Amino acid sequence: MSFVSFTFAGFLLLLLALYYLLPKRFQWKLLLIGSLVFYAFAGLKYLLYIAVTILSTWGGCVWMQRLYDAQDEYIKTNKAVLSREERRAYKDSVGKKARLILSACILLNFGILAVIKYSNFFLENVGALLHTSFGRTSFVLPLGISFYMFQSLGYAIDVYRRKYPAQKDLAKSALFTSFFPQLIQGPISRFDQLSKTLFEEHDWDAQNIKDGLWRITWGYFKKLVIADRLAPAVAALTAAPDRYRGVFVLAAILFYALQIYGDFTGGIDIAIGAARLFGVEVTENFNRPFFSKNIADYWRRWHITLGSWFRDYLFYPVSLSKGVKDLSKWCKAHIGEGVGKRLPLYTATIAAWLATGLWHGAAWHFIVWGLANCAVLLISQELTPLYERFHERFAFSNTRCWERFMVFRTFWLMGMIRVLDVYRSGRLTAKMILSIFTTPNWHALLDGSFLKLGLSGADYLVAGIAVLIVWCAALIKGQKPVLTWLYEKPVSLRYLLFWCLVVSIIVFGAYGIGYDASQFIYNQF
């Protein structure tokens, strides 16, 4: 069930009505049923995959919790008779068992993900290496598998780390994994954050409904008026790279940046807004990413929950692992202080970005995309002292004007890396970016060529105005939350703005016959 469908609107309304009409003790149970129904719309067989994740993480977490509870009880009752070493030995043995359970849980889930998502990629590449063909598997990727699996495994790791106790109720655990607004494209929530409001009983609260409706409407505006309107131009520009070089590549970079921003942030707005209608607080996933001054800053603002997942569950564990620490020490002693010092950072960064690339898809261009991000981050890291000297020496580099230049530079640099998604080849992307400097075809901006990309002048005007509105909202967000800003305005102005938003979506949205507004880009990851 796509967010952009009448089925979803009907489903949401029905669920909302039942949610507030039924006795409050049934609310979270209703959300679970609703979430499973929502997921079943993608195909009943996919329920099996999510069921495996739900059961394995619930079982694993409850088992680990029992071990920890027993350990705590044992230590408490035998506190007087156990020495420190005995306590440590006991804890180590429990920790080992918990690690085994967690490993089994991770292996099972990542095993499923690996087989479904990566087996064809693996077979193709091994086949190419051996100059043979292994055929292809015919698995269809279950909807949102990368999102719900990461959310569940993050929870399992947190339980292993004893960050919070496991949820013993299977149904509640299932709801955490399958909560429908964030099931298909995130955000990837943490259990301690989401569970605060997910299992609570909620009274009808007009404020929640207002907040939710604003957020959902804003999401549809970004998705339908910007992303889906620009989609045909992005498709046309990237489908014929030989024809569309030079200035067209710049256009592809710009349009795709706006498309994916509208698509992904719009989808997340709808998810957060839909959850808010039920009184559930879902964590934010974006913070004005196109205002980032450098790539590290960008990745703290874009798809925040995925970045923080990799940081907490991959980057830190790798950089702090015993193996990397030992290797770092060895390098310090035998190769040099600099190499040894950098080794943990480099190893963890490369691992995290390789994984981030693979998370997005089983293709080389995603790996190249991840490693390109990694390279820019590490180079920036290396050049930090130089930047500092530059800022000390040149006063203009500390002005607002320079800050804006940094934002501009980061936008285009990220854009160039991002178009790997649509050119789907590292070599082609490099060739196309090079063509910006080697193909002087700026006249195409004025000779009507851009009207042959599936967009009319009116389409460009609509998209342009919509982007301007979103940009204004981002400027406001820099000062205070947009909803706070809105609620400070007179009620008549708020109604007028909401009316404009709804009418804009209905009239200027790219949906219906002739448009493909049903699919969100991040659904496929």
Next chain:
Amino acid sequence: MMRMKWLRPLLFAFWLILTLFLLQRLLMPKYIHENEEGVLAGEYYDDAGGNDVLFIGDCEVYSNFSPITLWEDYGITSVIRGTPQQMIWQSYYMLEDTLRFETPRAVVFNVYAMRYDRPQNEAYNRLALDGMRWSKVKADAVRASMKEEESFASYVFPLLRFHSRFSELNADDFRYMFRSEPLSHNGYVMRVDTKPVTVLPQPVPLADYRFSETDWRYLDMIRDSCRAHDITLILIKSPSCYPHWYEEWDSQIADYAEENGLIYINFLDHQEETGIDYTTDTFDAGQHLNLAGAEKASAWFGKILAEQSGVSDRRSDPAMASRWEEKIAFYGKMKASQEKQLEETGTVKSFR
């Protein structure tokens, strides 16, 4: 305060619905200077009732039969409920819809629609369905007609379908937001120009000549509905040179008619009696008849209707006669307008 709390959202909802309604009226196609046939489905309701004969079918019906001729020559009151590429299920629902307003004595169905067993084109669905008034019949018609990419909601709220017309609005869209210009003469679309048949395309052999289960099912439903209302059902193959009407198709219909005691008239077998001359009586090289051809076909067919379907001459009814006088005047006016255009420009640019 509590009242204000609810009043504001209610007023807002009212205002939103009102503006969306106005936008819908603005953005829906007006079918005034292009795709004029789009008004046909809706025009029926302007003067529904009092018709003894109902024609249902596609362009081969609304182009080839003139209710005015039937009235003038035989005093038969008739109406055509036809739209471009009207599918058999749409014809069935047009019949059911008509029965909500009147019960004709005879229903004439053009069997050419039997060639299609599934929805073909969303644009044609719109031409057939958007003009229908809302009822359970329309809802069923929409459900039967929708292609996979269509949604029921877009028929309930056509704004959701036509919103993208914002960039192509013209003066007509504002002028005809709440009214239209009449196009048809009880469903007949007049064309006075001529484009003779020169070369006919060779018929392409088909892999399977059998009509589908869906078509037979809807034909049965038309038959049953007519029987239930004591209506004489007449099957016709309307006069046209192409697309080709295969012998194999014809024999299936003839067998069906015989089995069910229905009249079946294939106009292609009666070219001589009707007097239709495809060098002078067609406006598009043999696909459809022009006014001269439609009047010939109607004059010949009126006799059959009068003799075999039990419809009576109603010219002696003063109220009916006065009603039809108006229609005849409009018919004459449009004929004169089209002939004038033809004389001045050599072509008919506007039907009206």
